[in-house]
Amino acid sequence: MRGRHFSGLFVLALALFAAILVGSVEIAIIHSHHASQSTDAPPKGQGPLAVPQSAAGVAESLDPNEPISLAVLLPKYTGSQPAVLDSVSPISPSDGVTILGYRVLAKSENEHGLTSDPQFPPAGYMVHPLPGYQYTASDIQLQIVFGLKVAKAGIFRVHGLTLRYHVGSKAYTATYPYSVVVCSPVSAYPMCTALP
Numbered sequence: 369m370r371g372r373h374f375s376g377l378f379v380l381a382l383a384l385f386a387a388i389l390v391g392s393v394e395i396a397i398i399h400s401h402h403a404s405q406s407t408d409a410p411p412k413g414q415g416p417l418a419v420p421q422s423a424a425g426v427a428e429s430l431d432p433n434e435p436i437s438l439a440v441l442l443p444k445y446t447g448s449q450p451a452v453l454d455s456v457s458p459i460s461p462s463d464g465v466t467i468l469g470y471r472v473l474a475k476s477e478n479e480h481g482l483t484s485d486p487q488f489p490p491a492g493y494m495v496h497p498l499p500g501y502q503y504t505a506s507d508i509q510l511q512i513v514f515g516l517k518v519a520k521a522g523i524f525r526v527h528g529l530t531l532r533y534h535v536g537s538k539a540y541t542a543t544y545p546y547s548v549v550v551c552s553p554v555s556a557y558p559m560c561t562a563l564p
Contacts, residue, residue, distance in 0.1 A: 413540075414540055414541065414542040414543065415451075415533070415535065415538070415540030415542060416443075416445060416446070416447050416451060416535065416540075417442055417443055417445065417451060417503075417531065417533060417540070417542045418443070418540075418542050419442075419443055419542070419544060424545070424546055424547070425546055425547030425548060425549065426438060426483075426484070426546075426547075426548055426549070427548075427549040427550075427551065427560040427561060428484060428548075428549070428550055428551070428560055429550075429551050429552070429553075429554045429557045429558060429559065429560040430517070430518060430550050430551070430552050430553075430554065431552060431553045431554050432517075432518055432519060432520055432521065432552055432553060433517055433518075433519065434486070434517060435468055435486070435487060435488045435515050435516070435517045436484060436485070436486060436488070436515065436516060436517070436550075437482065437484060437485040437486075437487060437488045437489065437490040437513050437514070437515050438482075438483075438484050438513070438514055438515075438516070438548060439473065439481065439482040439483070439484075439511040439512065439513045439514070440511060440512045440514070440529055440544050440546045441481070441509065441510075441511050442503070442509065442510045442511065442512065442531075444509055445503050445504070445505055445507065445510075446505050447505060447535060448505070449535050449536050450502035450503060450504045450535070451502070451503040451504075451533050451534075451535050452500060452501070452502050452503075452533060452534050452535070453472065453498050453499065453500070453501045453502075453503060453531065453533045454499060454500075454532040454533050454534060454539075455498070455499060455531075455532045456470045456498060456512060456514070456529050456530065456531050456532070457529070457530050458514075458526045458527075458528075458529060458530075459526065459527040459528040459529060459530055459543065459545075460525075460526070460527045461524075461525070461526045461527075462523075462524040462525045462526070464518050464519045464520055464522065464524055465516055465517075465518055465524050465525075465526060465550070466516060466517050466518070466519065467514060467515070467516050468488045468514075468515030468516055468517060469488065469489075469514070469515050470498045470512060470513065470514050470515075471489050471495035471496060471497065471498060471512075471513040471514075472495060472496045472497070472498050472501045472510055472511070472512060472513070473490075473493055473494070473495050473496075473510065473511040473512075473513050474494075474496070474507055474508070474509075474510055475507075475508045475509045475510070475511070476507060476508040477494045478493050478494055481509075481511055482511055482513055488513075488515025488516075489513070489515070490513060493513075495513055498512065503533075512529065512531065512544075514529065516548075516550070518550050518552050520552070521552050521553055521556065522551075522552060523549065523550070523551050523552075523557075523560075524549070524550045524551075524552070525547065525548065525549050525550075526547075526548040527545070527547060528543060528544050528545040528546050528547065529543070529544045529546060530542070530543050530544075531543075531544065
């Protein structure tokens, strides 16, 4: 009787262990499946300067017709051939937003990177025209600096930037989901907090 009781406990413990093991394997498989479908992975076809598509952004208060410079950080480039930057365009800017232009800021040529600056091009930084700029593996890292202004009072958005570039004969288009919100005027929006 006592032997059968011990045997029953042993079988019960073995069954419990097997259930835990199977459950752990199922959880690991589900987690792996979700990770493979994560939207944080760089999209295919955007080339070596693709970035994970997780949202980032900035909110700034600005008076009408006052310029501002903002910057998007490009990923570190490690290719053997230069990535030649061709052009940039804004993604779905609000009516009333004027893009003043684009520049390239190399961190190796500046004391620090740019967050924002109340002029375009930004004062006190060495910047370069974007079309034709060659991004090489020897560069520490690059920022795309873009200037903008708004024409009137309100809340304005730019939903990111699209960069066209090529490496050798291969052309790529990369999107940067960098959300910009501008609240205007400063007197009505001393702190712009309109980011989602």
